[in-house]
Structures are given as structure tokens and as C-alpha cells.
Amino acid sequence: MVNRLANKVAIVTGGISGIGKAIAQDFLAEGATVVVTGRREAVGKQVAAELSQQGEVLYLKQDVSEETDWQKVVDTTLATFGHWDILVNNAGIGGANKLIADTSLDEWQQVMDINLTGTFIGVREALNRMDKGSIVNVSSVLGIITPMPGVGSYAASKAGTRLLTKAAAVEAVKTGKQIRVNSIHPGLVGTDIVSDDLKNALQASDDVIPAIGEPADVAKAVTYLASDESSYTTGSEIVLDGGTLAGRQ
Template sequence: MVNRLTNKVAIITGGISGIGKAVAQDFLSEGAKVVITGRRESLGNTVAKELGGPDEIQYMKQDVSREADWQRVVDQTIKQFGGFDILVNNAGVGGAGKMIAQTSLEEWQQVMDIDLTGNFLGVREALNKMDKGSIVNISSILGIITPMPGAGSYSAAKGGTRLLTKTAAVEAVKMGKSIRVNSVHPGLVSTDIVDSQTKAYLENSDVPIPKIGSPVNIAKAVTYLASDESEYTTGSEIVIDGGSLAGRG
């Protein structure tokens, strides 16, 4: 399909690599104007030029844990493209990979600041600046199931994102706004966060589709939620995990 996002303007956090970049590519192919954000300025500018012209895509530097950065990015997006219809909260970090007993407060807080507080700030800004549209929060299957050892902070943040999504979906209606809010829960996807230990775990498990997913597998679901095709979908979670949850017996 093409043109499902024509005349729509999207902000994609963490849009300079991995899932975020794949979402940006798919959105552009469907006719959207796109703003990608991230902290690595040189990479961000390079990716924006790679994906399209300045009338189609812009890079804006952003630390999602900073309130002022959110206000600046949203205001600049509206000024540049004349509106704001779609938010994809994708930026995230994987954490230190330590057991809870060995995790420092600083390590815990870094994951919370980016993976959960960053999503809260984005959702709040979107609810206040949009009258209609779609918010898509990228969570994880580790925000749904009992997490693997060493993923305590990550799982807590992703589980928080799951419930933040459902609350925001209800509150958008209470505000009288036609804003849909949904979450996407990837399994193992080929990104910088997935390490060799995680890949080895998958290879020795009973997952129905025993392979690492591709960012484009996630992007297609995000495009559906961003488009008007999902007009009856809010407060929902879409799991894309190769059957990992189904294979847990």
C-alpha cells in the first residue's frame, strides 16, 4: 500500500537507527513528513539526507529525558511542517545487564529516564499539542512477561510504558480528543540493544520462529497504528515476537 500517511506529520524518537530508522523509511514511503530525533547529531543529519529531502524529513537533536527538548522539538516540527499528527516513542536503552542486587541507582535511573520518563514526556506533549492522531509507544515483550535475569530496569520501564499507554488512551477520550494511543511489543530484533548472549538464548529456546526479527517487521505494525486504518484501535498492544510468548508453554 502507498499514501496511507499522506498529509500527516510524524515525530519518531530514536529515529536515526534500528527500529526507528525503519519506521521513518516506511512512513516516508506512505507519504508522511517525518522528524527523526536522537542524540548523535552527525549520524542524525546523515540519516536524514539518506532517507529524503529537507521538505520530507528533518533531523532534530533531542535527549528524550529532557522536558525542554520535547517542547523545542514539537514546536519546531509544527513550525516546519505546519502540524503534528503522529508520535512514535521509540528511543531507548537496554540497561547495564546486571542483576537487580548489583544495579546501582545511577544505572537504574538512566534506564528509567530514557525508556519511561522520556515516553511520559512525549505522550504528555502530544496530548497537549495534538487534537487528533496517533501515539505509538515501543515497549517490549519484556514489559509483559516475567523478565530474564539482568533485565530488571529495562523490564520495569517497558512494563511502565505498557500501562502508561493504556492510561493515556483513556485520558485522550476524557480530554475530548481523537487521539489513539497504542503500544508495540517486539521480541528479539536486530538492533544495537540485542547482544550475543540474548541471541544465544533464542537459538536454544522453543520459540516457534527461532530467528532474530528485522526492524522492518516492527515498522509495518507501527505504520498500521499510525494510519487511519487503525481508527478502532486504542489502548491496545501488538506483540511481534516470532511466537516467543506463545512458546512459553
């Protein structure tokens, strides 16, 4: 399908690599104008130049844990394009891959600042500054289950994202805002955020993981939630995990 996102303006955080880049590509293919953000300016400009062959795209440097960066991104988006319809809170880090007992406060806080607080600020900005639209928060299957040690901070941040999504969806409905808020929960996807140790641990576990997913698999689900096709969907979660949850005892 094409043009499901025609005339819509989207902000995709962490949109310069991995799942975020795949989401931006799919959005452009469906007719959206896309603002991609990320901390690596050189990479961001290069990716924006590449993606501009598909449609209108703008790169803005952003640290999602910084409130002032969010304000600049939203201000620039509105000033440039006149409206804002879609937010994808995708930016995130994987954590220190340590046992909770060995995790420092700084390591814990860094994960929370980017994965959870960054998502909170984005959701708050969208609820206050979108006229109507869709917010999609990228959580993880590890926000629902924790099948191995060493993912404590990451899992906690993604579980927080899951419930933040539901709380925001309820508040939007109760306050009469025409904004839907949903989350997606990928399983093992082949991106830089997934370390070799984590891949090996997951593939050696008892969970059903027939194959490592691709970023494009996730992007298609995000496009559905961003489009008007999902107009009756809010406060929901889509799990994309190759059967991991279904295969648990």
C-alpha cells in the same frame, strides 16, 4: 500500499537507527513527512540526508529524557510544518544487563529516564499539542514477560510503558481528545540495542524464537497504528515476537 500517511507529520524518536529508522523509512514510503530525532548529531544529519531521497524529512537533536528538548522538537515541528499528527516514542536503551542485586541506582535511573520518563514526556506533549492523531509507544515483549535474569530495569521500564499507554488511551477518550494511543511489543529484533549475551540467552531459552526479527517487521505494524486504518484501535498492544508468548507453557 502507498499514501496511507499522506499529509501527516510524524515525530519518530530514536529515528536514526534500528527500528526507529525502519519506521521513518516506512512512513516516508506511505507519504508522511517525518521528523527523526536522536542524540548523535553527526549520525542524525547523515541519516536525514539519506532518507530525504524518499521524501520530506528533518533531523532534530534530542535527548528524550530532557523536557526542554521535547519542547524544542515539538515547537520546531509545528513551526516548520504547521501541524503534528503522529508520535512514535521509540528511543530507548537496553540497560546494564545486570542482576537487580548488582544494579546501581544510577544504572537503574538512566534506563527509567530514557525508556519510561522520555516516553511520558512525549505522550504528555502529544496529548496537549496535537489536534488529533496517533501515539505509538515502542515497548517490548520483556514488558510482558521476564524469561531470564539480567533484564530487571529494562523490563520494568517497558512494562511501565505498556500501562502508561493504556492510561493515556483512556484519558484521551474520557477527555474527548481525538488521539489514539497504542503500544507495540517486539521480541528479539536484530538491532544494536540487543547484546550478543541477550541474543544467546533468548535463543537458549525454552521460548519459541524461530528467527530474529527485522526492524522492517516492526515498522509495518507501527504504520498500521499510525494510519487511519486503525481508527478504532486505542489502548491496545501488538506483540511481534515470532511466537514467543504463544509458545510459553
